[in-house]
Amino acid sequence: MKNASPYRLRDLVGVMKRLRAPDGCPWDREQTPQSLQPYLLEETHEVLEAIDRGHPDEICEELGDLLLQVVFITEIFSEQGEFSIDDVTHAITSKMIRRHPHVFEGISYESADDLKAQWEAIKREEKSTGTKSIRRGPAEVPPSLPGLMRAQKLISKKRVEADSELAQSLRKLILQEPASQQPRSQRIAAALCSLVDLAHQEGIDSEQVLRQYLNQSQQYVKTPEGKGG
Known part of the structure; x- marks a missing residue:
């Protein structure tokens, strides 16, 4: 265009x-x-x-x-x-330059893990110096996100724990004993749709109950943060 x-x-x-x-x-x-x-x-x-x-x-x-x-x-x-x-443009430009010293300052790195550790160290420094002074809360994941996206972020940050017994049962049912030759991603997608359908049949709003579950969960742990905003 x-x-x-x-x-x-x-x-x-x-x-x-x-x-x-x-x-x-x-x-x-x-x-x-x-x-x-x-x-x-x-x-x-x-x-x-x-x-x-x-x-x-x-x-x-x-x-x-x-x-x-x-x-x-x-x-x-x-x-x-x-x-x-x-x-607004100054803040985001400064942040991107500050968080990429290997690009803008010529600081060397050896692996992707080094880059991730560097990113996390810079974010911790920002917090300690007040560069990023406004936080979203203990989980630092916006509660306005769609439930599934929010759950994925909370789980990846280890701020909420899924039911391990149920997760293992689902893994065995969906991945280890597949009823078809579909790729794993498609089987998981089909399973998610089936859960939504089950909720619908029971008169339950899937998005609402997932949000409620995440809000009520108190199983938060402190872990290093990944690359985010």
């Missing part, structure tokens, strides 16, 4: 400032970060769907819709004197 005279990020920021001006768009003027949350989530899912379909022009368009939400929310905070789009 090429344009002879392309608009740039500053042009989008200018458009949003105009829309939020006193003589701008009434709908845009009345929005808040809270009211924009559903749109932010919706646009994120539309980007994911476009990536799955694999059409570059569609992905480009959907990324633009998502970027609009970032600029929109940033402009609201800019009006309040909190931060601007330059602060």
Whole structure:
């Protein structure tokens, strides 16, 4: 998707400032970060769907819709004197440079494990110096994530434990004694769909009960963090 005279990020920021001006768009003027949350989530899912379909022009368009939400929310905070789009880009650029000294400072490494350890050490330093001062809570996984994604992150961080006996039974049933020659990933996907179907038959909302289970679980342990935000 090429344009002879392309608009740039500053042009989008200018458009949003105009829309939020006193003589701008009434709908845009009345929005808040809270009211924009559903749109932010919706646009994120539309980007994911476009990536799955694999059409570059569609992905480009959907990324633009998502970027609009970032600029929109940033402009609201800019009006309040909190931060601007330059602060947002400065923060993420600084973070990426700081967390990749092997690229920007020429620090050597020997393996992927070295890189991971380096990333985790930098994150710990950020916490101790207050570089990243706002935390999400004991699990450091956004509770607004879809239940399955949140469960995967919590389990990978060892912040919540699955039922080991049930997990072993499912492993034996789904993976070790397959009823077909499907790849493991497809068998697991089919098993997840079957669990959702079972919940539906029992009048249970799968997403809701998974969220409740994760919220109620107190089986958190402290472990080194992986590469994240």
